[in-house]
Every structure is written in structure tokens, then in C-alpha cells.
Amino acid sequence: MSPDTLSQALFLVLFALLSVAWLTQLVGVLTHSEARLKLANQLARVALAWNIVALGHRWIAADHAPWANQFESATVVAFGVVLLYQIFQREHRVPLLGLLVLPAAMVAIAAASLLPQEYKRIAPLMPALQSYWLKIHVSLMLVSYGAFATTFALSLMYLVRDGAWTQRTTWKVLPLATALGGLFFAYVHAQARSPFWNSLMARFTWTELAGDTSKAYGLFALLGLLLGGLASAGLNRLPARLVEGLPDTETLEELNYRSVAVGFPLLTLGVILGAFWGHVAWGRYWGWDPKETWAFITWMIFAFFLHARVSQGWNGRRLAWVGLFGAGSIVFTYWGVNFLLSGLHAYAKP
Amino acid sequence: MRKSLLIFFANLRLTLVLILTIAGLSAIGTFVPQGDDAAKLAEKWDPDLVHVLEQLGVTNAYHSWWFLLVLALLAVNLIACTILRLPRVWKLSQESEGDAHVDPELPATAFNERWECAEGVLPALDVARKMLAKDYPNLRQVDGPRSRMLVGEKHRLSLWGAWVVHAGLMCLFAAGFLRIVYGYSLYMVIKEGERAVVPKERVIWGWSVDRVSAFGMSVPLPRVYHRMRTHNDFQVGLDTFDLQYYPNSSAPKLFRSDVKILDMDNKIQRGASILVNQPLSQGDVMLYQASWGYEGLHGARLDVKLPGDRDRYEVTAPFKKKIKLLKTAWELEITDFYPDATMVGPGKLEQASSQLNNPAIRLKFFERGKERAHFWIVYAFPQIQMSKVAGLEAVGRTVDPVPFTVLQVGHDPGVPLALAGALIVILGVFSSFYLFYRKIWVRITSLDNGRSLIQVAGFSKRNKMAFKRAFGNICRAMRKELGETSQGEQ
Ligand code: HEM
Numbered sequence: 001m002s003p004d005t006l007s008q009a010l011f012l013v014l015f016a017l018l019s020v021a022w023l024t025q026l027v028g029v030l031t032h033s034e035a036r037l038k039l040a041n042q043l044a045r046v047a048l049a050w051n052i053v054a055l056g057h058r059w060i061a062a063d064h065a066p067w068a069n070q071f072e073s074a075t076v077v078a079f080g081v082v083l084l085y086q087i088f089q090r091e092h093r094v095p096l097l098g099l100l101v102l103p104a105a106m107v108a109i110a111a112a113s114l115l116p117q118e119y120k121r122i123a124p125l126m127p128a129l130q131s132y133w134l135k136i137h138v139s140l141m142l143v144s145y146g147a148f149a150t151t152f153a154l155s156l157m158y159l160v161r162d163g164a165w166t167q168r169t170t171w172k173v174l175p176l177a178t179a180l181g182g183l184f185f186a187y188v189h190a191q192a193r194s195p196f197w198n199s200l201m202a203r204f205t206w207t208e209l210a211g212d213t214s215k216a217y218g219l220f221a222l223l224g225l226l227l228g229g230l231a232s233a234g235l236n237r238l239p240a241r242l243v244e245g246l247p248d249t250e251t252l253e254e255l256n257y258r259s260v261a262v263g264f265p266l267l268t269l270g271v272i273l274g275a276f277w278g279h280v281a282w283g284r285y286w287g288w289d290p291k292e293t294w295a296f297i298t299w300m301i302f303a304f305f306l307h308a309r310v311s312q313g314w315n316g317r318r319l320a321w322v323g324l325f326g327a328g329s330i331v332f333t334y335w336g337v338n339f340l341l342s343g344l345h346a347y348a349k350p
Numbered sequence: 351m352r353k354s355l356l357i358f359f360a361n362l363r364l365t366l367v368l369i370l371t372i373a374g375l376s377a378i379g380t381f382v383p384q385g386d387d388a389a390k391l392a393e394k395w396d397p398d399l400v401h402v403l404e405q406l407g408v409t410n411a412y413h414s415w416w417f418l419l420v421l422a423l424l425a426v427n428l429i430a431c432t433i434l435r436l437p438r439v440w441k442l443s444q445e446s447e448g449d450a451h452v453d454p455e456l457p458a459t460a461f462n463e464r465w466e467c468a469e470g471v472l473p474a475l476d477v478a479r480k481m482l483a484k485d486y487p488n489l490r491q492v493d494g495p496r497s498r499m500l501v502g503e504k505h506r507l508s509l510w511g512a513w514v515v516h517a518g519l520m521c522l523f524a525a526g527f528l529r530i531v532y533g534y535s536l537y538m539v540i541k542e543g544e545r546a547v548v549p550k551e552r553v554i555w556g557w558s559v560d561r562v563s564a565f566g567m568s569v570p571l572p573r574v575y576h577r578m579r580t581h582n583d584f585q586v587g588l589d590t591f592d593l594q595y596y597p598n599s600s601a602p603k604l605f606r607s608d609v610k611i612l613d614m615d616n617k618i619q620r621g622a623s624i625l626v627n628q629p630l631s632q633g634d635v636m637l638y639q640a641s642w643g644y645e646g647l648h649g650a651r652l653d654v655k656l657p658g659d660r661d662r663y664e665v666t667a668p669f670k671k672k673i674k675l676l677k678t679a680w681e682l683e684i685t686d687f688y689p690d691a692t693m694v695g696p697g698k699l700e701q702a703s704s705q706l707n708n709p710a711i712r713l714k715f716f717e718r719g720k721e722r723a724h725f726w727i728v729y730a731f732p733q734i735q736m737s738k739v740a741g742l743e744a745v746g747r748t749v750d751p752v753p754f755t756v757l758q759v760g761h762d763p764g765v766p767l768a769l770a771g772a773l774i775v776i777l778g779v780f781s782s783f784y785l786f787y788r789k790i791w792v793r794i795t796s797l798d799n800g801r802s803l804i805q806v807a808g809f810s811k812r813n814k815m816a817f818k819r820a821f822g823n824i825c826r827a828m829r830k831e832l833g834e835t836s837q838g839e840q
Pocket residue numbers: 303306307310311360361362365424425427428429430431432512513515516519779782
């Protein structure tokens with residue numbers, strides 16, 4: 001097996017481990033079983049250890065820090081998500097938190113695995129990335145994204161608990177998000193002319209689809225819609241017990257603030273160290289490159305979160321929406337900028 | 351009047367509005383191509399629209415007047431806030447030490463407990479002190495006629511965290527200002543074996559009026575300074591440019607300029623290497639490895655077949671210099687070299703870039719001193735022969751192009767301030783979020799029946815849940831140690 005295939009396989013195993021941990025937790029919650037919840041937590045830790053192994057393997061195989069392309073960085077984000085979730089959980093023990101946080105790590109790995117091969121391949125470092133700043137700046141940014149996955153989960157939990165997020169909202173939002181995901185998937189593969197895409201285009205010569213990219217786009221959007229619809233149906237069938245198992249809104253609000261208090265300093269440090277690197281590599285510490293700018297926008301959104309809270313007494317529902325908004329901004333900073341915008345930071349592209 | 355202006359600008363709601371505005375405005379420039387990229391925009395978008403975008407500064411969003419204005423407003427907002435609030439906070443933090451004739455007051459806080467115990471005030475005080483000492487090393491005692499109070503605080507400095515952050519931000523604003531006014535970023539191109547003077551921009555203060563055309567009108571734009579292009583008082587000579595690729599790959603592994611720094615009298619000062627991620631600092635500028643390319647040739651090797659001849663001649667030719675083909679009446683000259691040629695028409699080539707992607711040379715042939723042919727040969731396509739003279743053929747073997755390096759010359763006097771500001775922001779953010787402030791009060795009052803009333807109050811700035819647990823633990827331990835004679839109410 002080539003190191004490339006092995007590395008990708010290791011991360012697929014990680015995905016499986018995370019899924020098992022998640023399912024165990026779900027069952028634990030539904031059956032009110034402490035033992036199963038404990039097991040789920042241990043499984044999450046096993047996944048974390050496995051993540052380290054997989055990253056270690058890749059580090060050795062690639063001979064550089066394994067966060068230099070889109071696939072690699074996503075696996076580090078998954079690591080950050082689970083790590084910070086574990087740290088947070090140790091201090092605060094929030095029932096159900098993992099149910100919402102672990103999927104963030106799973107989505108990161110799944111999305112990365114669905115990319116065309118050239119985004120996933122182990123590749124040597126281009127000169128601009130040959131710097132110890134790669135190790136420091138990029139890893140910090142990715143881990144801070146992980147911290148905000150907890151913010152995302154807690155904001156969502158708050159809204160559900162509070163009743164602002166209803167089953168109908170899930171019906172509207174989730175399928176839309178997965179449909180966009182499907183579209184995005186199609187777009188990336190079409191742009192890269194991946195073998196998968198080419199064979200798909202070739203296979204459908206007997207239909208009108210032949211060579212018609214827009215129809216294929218539609219197909220994937222539809223697939224996404226279907227998947228999201230199924231997930232919504234499943235989620236909405238979950239018994240009310242799940243919602244009742246949530247901590248009260250006051251606790252959730254405090255925890256949500258705590259999670260921002262963990263992520264904000266990491267983000268601040270990550271952005272500033274990135275500026276140090278920019279000074280050395282690009283001759284300016286700040287240049288409004290799209291990636292920089294979006295990290296800055298995210299930073300401003302969370303500064304807004306903090307100020308609205310201390311100075312205007314914003315709380316509860318409103319802050320939870322701001323938290324979700326900030327999490328969305330992170331997703332765009334991380335994936336949207338890489339694929340939809342161009343700039344100096346386009347290292348993830350092959 | 352001045353006071354009300356201050357109050358207007360110190361408005362915290364204004365801060366929120368500005369923060370959101372800045373976030374929103376910054377997003378614009380990530381969707382509309384900026385600067386040099388914007389020049390190509392007119393090919394894709396409606397030129398009228400592009401013109402309007404340019405006039406509005408959207409294609410140079412981060413230096414547009416509206417963006418800088420909002421940033422400046424935020425700076426003013428921050429300064430006004432600090433001027434207005436800092437003295438108050440300072441006063442609050444200077445707590446009075448208490449008056450021995452008055453019993454100390456317990457503040458109303460979110461966390462508090464009270465109960466009675468059989469111990470006297472002093473023994474109870476000792477127990478309380480022992481219990482608190484671990485978490486709160488700097489305990490303060492306030493004495494009154496009937497009661498004593500212990501006050502413990504932890505991470506007091508973190509109370510200043512937000513102020514430290516804002517101080518750091520002010521440094522960053524100031525650094526940005528210095529950069530916009532005094533900073534410059536210029537490029538210089540040096541061919542291997544040659545040298546060039548390092549460019550510079552000088553700021554000259556003084557009023558002047560520019561006229562810019564906007565929406566068909568000529569609008570006067572006052573300026574307080576303008577820039578003049580001059581040069582730094584040193585030169586850079588390029589000895590060699592080194593380019594290495596990863597094995598079996600077209601991915602560059604390294605590019606490096608080995609340079610000499612010379613003074614204006616061409617005296618060598620020192621030698622150095624400039625790499626990506628390893629800029630060279632010289633005087634008050636930094637030299638960065640930005641790019642590279644090829645222009646001109648040291649020479650080229652090619653095979654030539656002359657009309658009526660069966661043999662091929664192997665020729666090594668210099669650039670732009672006529673050479674004689676031995677034992678023939680023919681001469682040849684390499685007149686042009688494109689490192690990256692594209693065919694734009696029959697026999698017509700253009701230069702796509704200065705990278706060595708598709709080298710081509712143009713040859714001029716003379717027979718008995720008279721020009722006979724002038725045509726291109728493309729190294730990668732030996733089968734394409736563009737000579738119009740029957741039997742005259744040429745095939746390229748190797749080229750030895752002359753590389754040039756592109757160095758970025760950066761000058762930014764704001765860097766030290768930006769560095770300081772960045773460090774201060776980091777310090778403030780971490781101290782304010784990871785060291786959270788907490789305070790505890792224990793008041794022990796002697797009661798008429800010889801017992802004591804214990805009252806405990808606690809306050810925490812962040813992380814209320816962790817504090818709640820710690821507070822509960824301390825109270826429980828104290829109750830156990832001191833005993834409890836009546837159920838105190840919460
Ligand atoms: C990009 C700009 C800014 C950033 C990143 C920033 C950052 C922060 C942070 C991290 C805190 C602590 C929040 C907390 O306690 O949860 C804070 C608090 C605060 N900020 Fe800002 N700030 C910014 C701009 C401003 C401006 C322009 C003003 C005033 C005009 C301001 C006024 C305040 C005040 C009054 C507090 C509360 C201080 C306290 O804890 O008592 N901030 N800021």
C-alpha cells in the first residue's frame with residue numbers, strides 16, 4: 001500500500017471510530033445509561049489517540065507537518081474539535097454536547113475524503129511553506145476552528161432548549177445545507193476534472209446528461225437535499241427526552257460564553273502569528289488577502305459577541321444566533337475562501 | 351460641547367455598529383478583485399460597471415476613503431471610551447481600607463451563604479484564614495467594632511485584560527497609520543551578473559490639490575503629503591540565482607538569490623542570500639525574494655542543416671552576435687529569445703511569461719553577408735520548421751538563459767509598533783480569558799449569645815460555574831470545621 005493510500009485509510013478508520021463514539025453516545029442518552037455515556041467518552045478519547053497516530057504517520061510519510069493541504073488541514077481540525085471538546089467536557093460535563101460536537105469532526109473528515117485525489121495527495125512543500133511558522137500558525141488556526149465547533153454546538157443547543165430552534169427550522173436548514181454541500185462537491189470535482197467526475201460524465205452518455213455539467217450539479221444538489229431530508233426526518237423523530245436532557249438555558253448560556261472565551265484567544269493568537277509569518281514571507285504583516293480578511297471578519301464577529309454581552313447585556317437567544325453566525329463565518333474562512341475565492345493563501349489547491 | 355462630543359464617541363453601541371460595519375465592508379473586497387487584478391476585470395464584467403466600482407473605490411476597498419473612515423471612527427471610539435471610562439475604573443479599583451469604628455460591609459453578590467457557629471470570632475477567623483489561604487494567598491483583613499472581615503482576591507490583574515487589549519489595538523492603529531503614510535513596497539529586477547539601485551519612496555509633506563475625475567466631474571482632492579520616487583543609497587548585485595525542483599516533479603523546491611550589497615561607489619559591503627521566508631534586512635528596508643524569470647541568453651546549442659547539404663552542423667551560438675558556420679558561406683545570429691512562447695499566428699510567436707516553460711529562439715541566417723531567412727524554432731517542437739528557404743532547417747538542443755530575480759523592497763516604520771501592539775493584544779486577551787478574576791469575603795460577627803455569625807460572599811468575573819463549585823466547596827469545608835448551630839438561610 002502506498003503511504004498515500006495508507007494515510008487516507010487511517011483517516012477513514014478515524015471516521016469510523018468517531019461514528020461509533022457518536023452512536024454509543026446517542027444510545028446512552030436515549031437509554032439513560034451512564035455506562036454507555038462513559039464508554040462513548042472513552043471511545044472519543046480513543047479516536048483522539050488514533051487521530052494522533054494518523055497525523056504522526058502522515059508527518060513521517062510526507063516529511064513535513066501534516067497540515068499543508070486541504071485534506072491534511074481538515075484532519076487537524078477534526079483533532080482540534082475532539083481535543084477541545086474533551087478539555088471542555090472535563091471541566092463542565094455537559095450532557096449531549098458530544099452529540100453535536102462530534103459530527104463537526106466527522107463532517108470535516110468526510111468532506112476532506114470526498115475531495116478529488118490531488119487535494120489529498122502527500123506532496124512536497126513549496127518554498128513559501130518551508131517555514132516553522134507553518135507548524136505554529138496553521139496548527140493554531142485549525143485548533144481554534146475546533147474550539148468554535150463547541151460554540152456552534154452550544155449555540156444550537158441553546159436555541160433548541162429555548163424553543164427558538166424548532167423542528168421546522170431543522171427541516172428548512174439542514175436539507176438546504178446538505179444540498180449546498182452536494183453542489184460544492186460537484187463544483188470542486190468539476191473544476192478539478194477528477195477521474196471520478198470524468199467517469200461520471202462518461203457513464204451517463206446514454207442520457208441527456210452527457211457533458212451537461214449543470215444537470216450533474218443539480219443531481220448532486222438533489223442528492224444532498226435527500227440526505228439532509230432523511231437526516232432531518234431522523235432528528236425530528238428523536239424523542240422529546242433528548243431535548244429534556246439538555247442543561248437549562250442559563251447553564252448553556254454561560255457555557256457558550258466559556259467556549260467563545262476559549263476560542264477567541266486562540267483565534268487572536270493564530271491571526272497575529274500569521275501576521276508575523278506574512279511579514280517574513282510576503283513582506284507585509286497584513287495585506288487583506290481573502291483568507292486574512294475572512295479570519296479578520298470572524299474575529300470581528302466574535303468581538304461583537306463579547307462586546308454585545310458586556311456592554312449591551314445581550315444574552316441568550318441573540319448571542320446564540322451570533323455564535324452560529326460566527327461558526328458559519330469560520331466555515332467560509334476555512335473552505336469557502338479556499339475554493340471559491342483566490343489569493344495568496346491558496347496553498348490548499350494543487 | 352467638547353464633553354458631549356466625547357460622550358457621543360464613547361458610545362458602546364457605536365462600537366457594535368462599527369464592528370459589524372467593518373466586518374461587512376471587509377467582505378466586499380474579497381469578492382471583487384482588488385488592485386492589479388481589477389485591471390483585468392473589464393474583460394469579464396460590464397466596463398461601465400467596472401468604471402463605477404473603480405470610482406467608488408471598490409476595486410481598492412481596503413484603501414478607500416470609506417473603509418479608512420470607518421476604521422478611523424473605531425479608533426476614535428476606542429480612544430474616547432478609554433478617556434471617559436478609565437479614570438472611573440481606576441478610582442473604583444482603589445478601594446478604601448476600611449475604618450476601625452465602623453463594621454465592614456458585605457457586598458451584595460451573586461454567591462453568598464450564612465450560618466452561625468459556636469466558636470468565638472477570633473478562633474473562627476483563624477479557621478477561615480487557614481481555609482482561604484491556599485486559593486487566596488493575599489488575604490486582607492478589615493476590622494470593625496463587632497466584626498472582622500477577610501477579603502481575598504485572585505487574578506486581579508486580569509480585570510485590566512480588556513484595557514490591555516484596547517491599548518494593544520491602539521498601537522496597531524498607530525502602526526497602520528505609519529504604514530499607510532510612510533511605508534512602501536516596491537519591486538526591483540536584477541539580471542544575473544548585473545546590479546541595480548534599490549528604489550525608495552519619499553514622503554513630502556505640504557498641501558497640494560489633486561484633481562480626480564468622478565462621474566464625469568473633475569473633483570478637487572486635497573492632499574497633505576505626496577510621495578516621490580527616489581532610491582536608497584545602496585545597490586544590490588545578483589551573483590547567481592539558484593532554482594531547484596523536487597525530484598521527478600515540476601514543483602519548485604527552492605529559489606534563492608545570492609547577492610552582494612554594494613554602496614553607491616560600487617564598493618562591495620557584504621554578500622548574502624535571499625530566500626522565500628528568509629528576507630534580508632539592510633538599512634531600513636527589507637529585501638524579499640518575490641519572483642524570478644529569464645531574459646536573454648548566455649548562448650544556445652542547436653543543429654543546423656543548410657540547403658543542399660546532407661550533414662547537420664552542431665552549432666553553439668552566443669546571443670545577438672553573428673557567427674560564421676565553418677567552411678560555408680553562411681552566418682547565423684540568434685536575434686530573440688522567448689522563455690515561454692505561444693503561437694499566435696503562422697510563424698508568429700508571443701511571450702506568455704518569463705518562466706522557462708516553452709523556450710523558443712529566433713534565428714537569422716545570412717548567405718555571403720546577405721540576409722536569407724529569419725524564423726523561430728521552438729525547442730519542444732523540433733518537427734515544426736518555419737524557415738521559408740527550402741532545405742534550411744534548425745533544431746534546438748539546449749538553451750542557457752540568463753535568469754533574473756525579482757526582489758520586493760519593503761519599508762514599514764510601523765513594524766516595531768505593530769509588533770508591540772500584537773504582543774500587548776495577546777497578553778490582554780489571554781490574561782482576561784484564562785485568568786479570571788474572583789473575590790471572596792468572609793465576615794465574622796460576634797453575637798450576643800457568645801456565638802458567631804459567619805457570612806461568606808463571592809464574586810467572579812467569568813467562569814461563574816467553576817467558581818460556584820469552588821465557592822460551595824469552601825463554604826462546606828468551613829461549616830464542617832467550625833460546626834453549625836442553626837440552619838442559616840441562603
Ligand atoms: C476590534 C476591536 C476590539 C476588540 C478586538 C476588542 C476586544 C475586547 C475584549 C476581548 C474584551 C473583553 C470582553 C469580555 O470581557 O468578555 C473587550 C471588552 C470591552 N471593550 Fe473592546 N475591543 C475592541 C474595540 C473596542 C472599542 C472600539 C471600544 C470602545 C469604544 C471597546 C470597549 C470595550 C469595553 C468598555 C469593554 C468592557 C471592559 C470590561 O471588561 O469591563 N472595545 N474588548
